[in-house]
């Protein structure tokens with residue numbers, strides 16, 4: 003690059019709002035922005051021409067862009083960035099913003115808006131995106147003064163990526179993007195009254211520690227907070243020191259290696275018998291970065307009936323929200339566990355002896371009720387595909403999923419050995435998330451293998467992003483579990499609506515192999531176990547994006563299942579369909 | 583059991599703060615009886631008084647949710663401690679032709695006449711919200727033309 007092209011982006015030059023945005027993003031260390039242009043943001047896209055070092059990934063739909071930014075953030079732990087134009091561009095982001103908010107994913111979202119003199123006139127492509135997204139953002143800004151722009155961006159990154167993380171939206175009118183001012187990058191950021199990482203209260207830690215020592219049947223529920231705080235190492239130390247069995251929620255999967263002897267599997271609606279029984283019979287339940295979601299508690303009145311509840315969470319508003327808490331500890335999960343771990347290592351504190359009978363009991367449950375399914379002949383079962391993926395991938399694999407039965411099978415049978423190895427829309431349950439989040443994860447982690455597991459319904463909600471995988475040669479392994487129905491809806495109509503099937507049929511169309519090929523993605527199809535083995539082996543050898551359609555019977559249901567509002571006593575094990 | 587709850591909330595004087603706060607109540611299905619806001623002793627900040635009715639176990643949850651908002655600097659739940667509360671009301675009352683049915687507010691420190699003409703009297707009442715209700719209820723409803731209230735301000 004010629005010398006005069008190497009600008010120092012810190013220089014206090016007079017620059018446009020658009021240039022300020024790009025400089026701020028570069029200074030925040032942003033590697034890639036996922037977005038889609040339009041009239042209101044064209045100044046930003048114009049400014050990108052002068053910044054070849056700036057990576058922008060053009061998706062095929064704004065929903066794809068925001069899910070990709072989300073997948074990027076979940077895989078890397080960094081803040082994802084997304085950009086869209088005013089009006090329809092902005093409103094297309096809303097599902098993705100809500101998805102990120104529900105799972106506390108750090109995102110900074112830029113939307114353009116009409117010029118300040120047109121705001122409030124119902125101008126062409128005007129939308130009140132700040133108003134529309136208010137309930138699903140950590141914070142949002144409408145920047146109508148160019149001198150506020152750089153400080154606002156700084157603050158937005160600070161808020162998105164600290165404390166309980168979440169999406170932050172910045173809406174900027176077009177004239178502000180063109181206006182000029184001196185570039186001053188704020189060195190520090192201070193948001194009055196915002197305390198992202200409160201001091202851990204030692205007295206409370208001590209109280210809980212005493213309770214743990216006394217407890218005969220303790221169990222831990224580890225959630226997305228452990229993943230998000232990268233507290234997996236501290237958690238492992240904690241459970242091993244204190245010998246406490248652990249179950250991880252859907253959002254927590256991966257934070258404890260799934261082959262760990264203390265690991266009980268996932269709790270809740272499709273959780274293991276061991277996990278749900280452990281919670282039901284525990285005398286002390288320690289929730290760590292988990293929020294007692296109803297898919298876990300099912301019936302909060304019957305949940306953990308014998309247990310005292312301890313709750314470690316960064317968000318004070320989560321503690322006591324859904325369940326009465328005896329031992330509240332507010333703080334970043336890593337901070338709290340580190341305090342515990344130092345404490346436990348201390349000679350003056352008694353070490354907790356493993357409670358033999360409790361562990362033996364849980365081990366016997368694990369043995370008696372493993373996750374299983376019925377294999378008949380050459381029929382290809384979805385669970386078999388999950389096992390195939392698990393058995394042929396190593397710990398440098400990231401799995402993303404869409405929403406439905408395949409998501410639950412992936413969670414049950416999946417290969418989760420590492421933090422941030424499982425990416426799924428847990429809180430909002432957003433169909434369409436599986437594919438775009440995978441391409442974001444692949445951009446975040448080019449050295450890892452990314453497997454995206456989808457249903458034949460959900461893949462069609464963002465299938466347009468196949469083109470992006472092909473064009474950028476993102477070698478994602480795109481799995482489509484084709485059961486010819488909206489499987490999870492089929493399951494509910496089968497079990498809970500007296501087999502009155504309604505609007506679930508997806509039979510016959512599209513041809514997924516052709517769909518893949520039309521987008522420049524390699525397409526493979528497997529209908530038997532043998533074909534599945536061959537196709538998957540071929541997919542693993544393919545160093546460009548590949549879609550593998552696994553055709554499976556629609557009758558397969560996810561078990562175990564505890565219907566909403568019931569407790570572990572009412573667990574459905576699926577009769578003989580559950581025997582391997 | 584639902585009880586009257588009062589929150590005194592110190593907020594940044596930012597655009598749409600009011601909207602963020604009312605939406606926080608609205609999306610949880612809680613009614614706000616009254617909400618007042620105005621500048622306070624700190625430049626650039628405002629203080630709100632929110633009067634609502636909540637089940638006991640929800641009070642702390644709302645307090646926490648309010649506290650979590652970036653634009654909220656401090657939340658005080660003041661109904662669980664001794665507090666002072668006042669509201670201002672304008673009541674426009676019609677003078678009727680028949681002199682014996684003519685009513686006016688019993689004289690009190692809380693009530694004053696601030697305007698009157700041939701047909702109407704405009705009263706100003708400053709009192710607790712409950713007392714304002716009582717005072718208005720004691721009047722002949724036919725005579726009351728208009729009631730305008732500010733919502734309560736309160737402090738511990």
Ligand SMILES: Cc1ncc(C[n+]2csc(CCOP(=O)(O)OP(=O)(O)O)c2C)c(N)n1
Pocket residue numbers: 404405406407408409431432433434456457458459460461483485487488489490491
């Ligand atoms: C955007 C969106 N719309 C609707 C739903 C409701 N829903 C949950 S699972 C499901 C069926 C998914 O079917 P498919 O993608 O084929 O996956 P499968 O359950 O068969 O594995 C539906 C419609 C949802 N979660 N998200």
